[in-house]
Amino acid sequence: xxxxxxxxxxxxxxxxxxxxxxxxxxxxxxxxxxxxxxxxxxxxxxxxxxxxxxxxxxxxxxxxxxxxxxxxxxxxxxxxxxxxxxxxxxxxxxxxxxxxxxxxxxxxxxxxxxxxxxxxxxxxxxxxxxxxxxxxxxxxxxxxxxxxxxxxxxxxxxxxxxxxxxxxxxxxxxxxxxxxxxxxxxxxxxxxxxxxxxxxxxxxxxxxxxxxxxxxxxxxxxxxxxxxxxxxxxxxxxxxxxxxxxxxxxxxxxxxxxxxxxxxxxxxxxxxxxxxxxxxxxxxxxxxxxxxxxxxxxxxxxxxxxxxxxxxxxxxxxxxx
Ligand SMILES: Nc1ncnc2c1ncn2[C@@H]1O[C@H](COP(=O)(O)OP(=O)(O)OP(=O)(O)O)[C@@H](O)[C@H]1O
Ligand SMILES: [Mg+2]
Numbered sequence: 338x339x340x341x342x343x344x345x346x347x348x349x350x351x352x353x354x355x356x357x358x359x360x361x362x363x364x365x366x367x368x369x370x371x372x373x374x375x376x377x378x379x380x381x382x383x384x385x386x387x388x389x390x391x392x393x394x395x396x397x398x399x400x401x402x403x404x405x406x407x408x409x410x411x412x413x414x415x416x417x418x419x420x421x422x423x424x425x426x427x428x429x430x431x432x433x434x435x436x437x438x439x440x441x442x443x444x445x446x447x448x449x450x451x452x453x454x455x456x457x458x459x460x461x462x463x464x465x466x467x468x469x470x471x472x473x474x475x476x477x478x479x480x481x482x483x484x485x486x487x488x489x490x491x492x493x494x495x496x497x498x499x500x501x502x503x504x505x506x507x508x509x510x511x512x513x514x515x516x517x518x519x520x521x522x523x524x525x526x527x528x529x530x531x532x533x534x535x536x537x538x539x540x541x542x543x544x545x546x547x548x549x550x551x552x553x554x555x556x557x558x559x560x561x562x563x564x565x566x567x568x569x570x571x572x573x574x575x576x577x578x579x580x581x582x583x584x585x586x587x588x589x590x591x592x593x594x595x596x597x598x599x600x601x602x603x604x605x606x607x608x609x610x611x612x613x614x615x616x617x618x619x620x621x622x623x624x625x626x627x628x629x630x631x632x633x634x635x636x637x638x639x640x641x642x643x644x645x646x647x648x649x650x651x652x653x654x655x656x657x658x
Contacts (some may be wrong), residue, residue, distance in 0.1 A: 340560070342644035344349050347658040348559040352516060355655050356523045358403040366403075369459060370394045370410045370466055373440070381440040389435055390415040390473055395496045397539060400503045402518040406526065409456070409465040412498045414435045415473040415481060423472065425489040429455060432470050471496070480603065487521060487612055495603045502583055502602045506547045513556035518543050520559065521566060527653045535620050540609055544599050545569070548579045563651070564632050570625035575618050580605060 358366075374392040381387055396411025397403035414432065422428050433455045437448055440457065449456045457466045472491065473481035478498055482491035506514045518539075525537040546556075549569055556562045580590045580600040590598075590605035596618050599612035613621075628651050635647035641658075651658045 341634075342638065342641040343560070343648055343658055345558050345560060348520070348563075349516075351652065351656055351658070352520060352559075355533070355652075356404060356519050356617065357626070358405050358407055361402060363398060363401075365400055365462075365623075366407070366410050366464060367394060368522075369462065369464055370398070370412050373412065373457065373466060375438050385438070387435065388417045388420040389439065390417060391479075392468070393479075395469070395500075399496075399500055400543070401507065401515045402503070402522070402543065404519055404522055404526070404541070409467045412466050412468050413471050413483070414468045415471050418472040418474045418482070421470070421472060423491075425453065428470055428472075428484070429453070445457075453484050453486050461575065470542055479572050479614075492601070492607050494601055494607060498584060502547070503543060504580070505583070506550055510550055510556045513546060513559075513562070513640045514546065514550060517546055517556050517559070517562055517566070519603075520563060521546065524563075524628060524651055532620065534623075535624065536613065536617050537621055538609070541599050543547075544579060544602070544609060547581070547602075560636065564629060567625040567629035567632065570622055571629055574622050575610075578621065 371394070374394075377389060377392050382387065391414070393399075393413045394411070395413040397407065398410055401440060416428075416432060422431050429450050429452075433448055433450045436455055436457065437443070437445065440448070443457065445459065447458045449458070450465070454469045455602055457468060457541070458464070459466075467539065468494050469484055469486060471480070471481040471483045476495070478495055480493060480495040480498070483494050483496070483628050484490075485492050521541055521542050525535075525542060528535045528537070546566065549565065554562065554565045554569075575597045576601070578598045580587070581602040583602050585605050586657045590600045595611055595613075596615045597613040598608055599610040601607035601609050631650035635644050637642040640645060645656065645658060
């Protein structure tokens with residue numbers, strides 16, 4: 338492959354400038370979430386029967402896969418399953434009231450009831466912490482029923498185990514796993530902006546990359562790793578069952594006729610891609626074909642301006658070297 342005009346180092350520089358959330362900014366956002374957590378813990382010491390058990394940073398800030406365009410801070414809140422209501426509307430109201438009590442110095446206007454979560458807004462920074470309830474019955478590995486932010490249904494899973502799963506993949510490919518996640522998420526974000534019907538959930542991107550990395554795909558050269566990712570999507574067409582043996586034995590996932598099957602590493606009855614129909618799948622495959630073609634062309638182009646133009650088909654007009 339020709340790297341004369343745009344190579345691995347250029348993608349690294351682009352990622353630093355345009356894609357990645359800066360380390361300091363990530364630190365600040367994490368600190369803000371942790372202050373809420375500490376506040377809750379202090380309150381719980383005096384009110385152990387309060388029904389809230391634990392707050393935990395989840396999502397991309399916890400996994401180290403956040404983009405510069407991050408919009409809110411994801412936090413999971415473990416609530417005692419036997420004291421919280423289970424109907425979603427009542428659960429959100431119940432959680433909001435408890436957060437208002439535990440965070441007494443917050444104005445009521447800073448705490449907002451959303452459809453499937455409660456958000457807490459910081460006045461100074463404007464940052465929003467999105468607090469997602471997990472109904473919890475005491476599992477030592479913190480399995481519980483996570484409220485899906487897409488549908489409001491209960492998904493049995495474990496956020497700490499997800500963090501551990503991603504941590505293992507990051508340890509196997511330091512820097513590169515998280516960077517590839519961010520590059521593909523950035524690509525998917527551009528596709529979402531130009532096509533309302535395009536969906537590609539971040540967690541699905543992470544799981545597909547983990548699946549490929551586990552099978553030996555090299556992540557240390559970004560043009561090649563991007564090409565490997567897109568080639569997989571274009572050839573496999575998301576037909577393979579994607580599952581992991583970290584926390585359950587191989588072959589235990591329930592058979593399903595869902596068009597895309599990407600099993601939660603923690604629960605082989607939870608298809609993370611359950612909401613993706615054949616049209617959603619086909620759009621991902623088509624976009625991957627386009628991206629793969631563009632990278633092929635970029636690697637063959639004779640001039641620098643042509644090469645950059647092809648990479649812009651993948652990374653948008655802000656791509657430059
Ligand atoms: N369908 C699901 N089943 C189980 N857990 C889920 C599911 N959807 C989300 N989660 C949990 O929520 C976390 C965050 O979800 P998601 O990957 O969609 O967002 P993110 O990593 O915060 O990315 P973004 O940068 O897009 O906000 C996941 O790491 C996982 O722990
Ligand atoms: Mg998030």
